[in-house]
Amino acid sequence: xxxxxxxxxxxxxxxxxxxxxxxxxxxxxxxxxxxxxxxxxxxxxxxxxxxxxxxxxxxxxxxxxxxxxxxxxxxxxxxxxxxxxxxxxxxxxxxxxxxxxxxxxxxxxxxxxxxxxxxxxxxxxxxxxxxxxxxxxxxxxxxxxxxxxxxxxxxxxxxxxxxxxxxxxxxxxxxxxxxxxxxxxxxxxxxxxxxxxxxxxxxxxxxxxxxxxxxxxxxxx
Amino acid sequence: xxxxxxxxxxxxxxxxxxxxxxxxxxxxxxxxxxxxxxxxxxxxxxxxx
Numbered sequence: 282x283x284x285x286x287x288x289x290x291x292x293x294x295x296x297x298x299x300x301x302x303x304x305x306x307x308x309x310x311x312x313x314x315x316x317x318x319x320x321x322x323x324x325x326x327x328x329x330x331x332x333x334x335x336x337x338x339x340x341x342x343x344x345x346x347x348x349x350x351x352x353x354x355x356x357x358x359x360x361x362x363x364x365x366x367x368x369x370x371x372x373x374x375x376x377x378x379x380x381x382x383x384x385x386x387x388x389x390x391x392x393x394x395x396x397x398x399x400x401x402x403x404x405x406x407x408x409x410x411x412x413x414x415x416x417x418x419x420x421x422x423x424x425x426x427x428x429x430x431x432x433x434x435x436x437x438x439x440x441x442x443x444x445x446x447x448x449x450x451x452x453x454x455x456x457x458x459x460x461x462x463x464x465x466x467x468x469x470x471x472x473x474x475x476x477x478x479x480x481x482x483x484x485x486x487x488x489x490x491x492x493x494x495x496x497x498x499x500x501x502x
Numbered sequence: 503x504x505x506x507x508x509x510x511x512x513x514x515x516x517x518x519x520x521x522x523x524x525x526x527x528x529x530x531x532x533x534x535x536x537x538x539x540x541x542x543x544x545x546x547x548x549x550x551x
Contacts, residue, residue, distance in 0.1 A: 287549055295545040299538055306534055314516065321512050337511050360511075479511050 327376045330363065335479075341379035343477045344369045344470050350417045350487070358482025361417075369473070370435055370466060379470070386471025389464040398455075402475065403483060409453060411484045416469075416476035419491055420450070438472070439465035 289295050325336030330343060347364035366373065374382065390396075396405030399412045415421075421434045428448050429440040441448055442465040445455035460468065510517040519529045 289542055289546045289549065292545055292549060294548075295541065298541045298545070302537060302541065303534060310530070317514050317516055321514065335511055 333363075335363075337479045339363065339474070339477050340376065341383040341470075341474060342374060342376050344379055344382070344473050345373050346477075348416065348473065348477045350414065350476070352488065356482070358485070359488055360479055360482070361477045363477060369470070370433075370439075374470075382467050382470045383474055384467075385464065386467030386469070389460070389468050390471055393458045393460065393464075400484075402478070402480065409451065409455065412472060412475070413478075413480060413484055414476045414487050416473045417487070417491075419495065425450070435466075435469045435473070438469045442468055 321337055324338045325334065325340045327340045327342045329336055330340055330346065343363060345366055345368075347367045349362040349364055350359050351362050352358070353360045390401065395401060395412065398406050398409035400407060401412050403413070405412075416434075416438075421438055425437040425441060425448070426432065426434065429437045431437040431440055439462070441450070442458075442460050443462065444457065446457045508518060516526060519526055
């Protein structure tokens, strides 16, 4: 009998087996990756914070701590460093209160559509400054506290959010979005918590603008 | 340096694969393509019979 169809490339079973292998492998891999991601992005607990366990996303009670942003030589970018306790709006927030405040802030950020102009964790626009690490911006310290006449960073931020039209901080000024005092508190908590999230150094070059600011330049970019 | 220290915050299997010059893409292509050589040769053997 003559030898016919000796090429593997025209053999149906070869393609069938290859396709089954690639599809099967990819399916299992995607399921595995999904669960791996869940572990990476799940929020830590208040107990983790007290024990000093580093989580990519810390518990809402992180608003009770001082948050620093330091260059890590090992990782090649800045990482949030959770420091000592500090009062937030003059008090320490319980896990329940902190979660409720953060939730209010998150809803507020959605209701006021912050992402229409700003970027939060990589989502949004670049018409206005990136808010991912906004809490760590030194501008909220001396400059904004001076402008608003408030004694703390969080109060200065809340005041700015309620009356942005009064404080020219950026080339494109933020409109007054009629944010209430309670919402402003929530938004500041939301921003403080966001700045404590380990984003693998995103947004890149944050320290560069901080240095520029300290040298007398502007953080508006 | 060929092998860097593991630096991820949350250790994971996929994080380990991403250290140094080894990327997830290179790793996955390797593990997907290698068995396909075996599939190819086993099919060739079957056809020759």
